[in-house]
Amino acid sequence: IVFLYPWAVANDELGLFGLVAMTIFAGIFFLSFVYELAKGGLNWGPGRRIQTPATSPERTTASTIKKVGLEGRLNLATTTDESEAA
Numbered sequence: 001i002v003f004l005y006p007w008a009v010a011n012d013e014l015g016l017f018g019l020v021a022m023t024i025f026a027g028i029f030f031l032s033f034v035y036e037l038a039k040g041g042l043n044w045g046p047g048r049r050i051q052t053p054a055t056s057p058e059r060t061t062a063s064t065i066k067k068v069g070l071e072g073r074l075n076l077a078t079t080t081d082e083s084e085a086a
Contacts, residue, residue: 007022036042
């Protein structure tokens with residue numbers, strides 16, 4: 001804006017040369033601004049962290065919890081019956 005004001009005031013006197021010079025200046029300024037945006041030079045806040053899920057979707061209760069079958073229960077039942085009988 002600081003450089004646009006003098007050009008706008010003297011636009012009639014500068015003619016085509018002033019228009020070309022200002023277009024070149026604005027183009028270079030715009031390209032450098034886009035470059036800074038792409039590189040992240042204008043990000044002032046803390047960077048965002050990518051949060052991954054704590055567990056993968058493939059892990060389910062069926063795949064992670066070990067199930068005790070009937071044979072484990074039968075052993076327990078026979079030992080308790082023997083201890084009660086004694």
